[in-house]
Amino acid sequence: MAAADEHHEEASPLLPPPADEKLPPAQDPVKGCADGVPVVMGEPVAAPDGAAPRESWDSGILSCLGRNDEFCSSDLEVCLLGSVAPCVLYGSNVERLAAAPGTFANSCLPYTGLYMLGNSLFGWNCLAPWFSHPTRTAIRRRYNLEGSFEAFTRQCGCCGGLAEDEERREHLEVACDLATHYFCHPCALCQEGRELRRRVPHPGFYGRSVVVMMPPTEQTMGRAM
Numbered sequence: 274m275a276a277a278d279e280h281h282e283e284a285s286p287l288l289p290p291p292a293d294e295k296l297p298p299a300q301d302p303v304k305g306c307a308d309g310v311p312v313v314m315g316e317p318v319a320a321p322d323g324a325a326p327r328e329s330w331d332s333g334i335l336s337c338l339g340r341n342d343e344f345c346s347s348d349l350e351v352c353l354l355g356s357v358a359p360c361v362l363y364g365s366n367v368e369r370l371a372a373a374p375g376t377f378a379n380s381c382l383p384y385t386g387l388y389m390l391g392n393s394l395f396g397w398n399c400l401a402p403w404f405s406h407p408t409r410t411a412i413r414r415r416y417n418l419e420g421s422f423e424a425f426t427r428q429c430g431c432c433g434g435l436a437e438d439e440e441r442r443e444h445l446e447v448a449c450d451l452a453t454h455y456f457c458h459p460c461a462l463c464q465e466g467r468e469l470r471r472r473v474p475h476p477g478f479y480g481r482s483v484v485v486m487m488p489p490t491e492q493t494m495g496r497a498m
Contacts, residue, residue, distance in 0.1 A: 327417050327420075329418070330419070331467060331471050334461060344471055351463050360384045366462065366469055384401050384405060401458070406450050412469065
């Protein structure tokens, strides 16, 4: 009976293990990898470098007519505005980016003044790009888009050391944003407009209900019996 009690005490999980008994080593959690991101216990954790990969722009800078999708009519409108009234397109882009009504006039009017001043003094729109290029930088940073310098280094395979330093790379990207607006200004505005219209609804639609009016059905008159 005493031997049975001793065996029961040794087998009881509620009692602490003897001093001379070694505990088994703790097992590491199950680790894996999903799309290049480490996974621990079924949940992805931050990548080692802490930076998410940057996305590409939805359309190229020379894709003036856009793509054949549900935004094709919007792309044609963007192309028309960028060619005829860039001040309107720029104001619309800033209004969508700020997500608040009222910013259209604050952006469109200064742009129009610089546009007219540059064309009257120098014969071409050389002043407005200095005013509008920060919008491209803001779009690229907000949606983590690939910049022109990073795309150049990825395609050509050169200047990789400059792209590894995040602060230096961002300074070069801002300079490339200015150069893109300065030398390809209408195309840059159109690319930004296509990107924003696919990502952000117009701020005028926030909080507004849409009422759809249906025409009445056809009615016939019958003779009462």
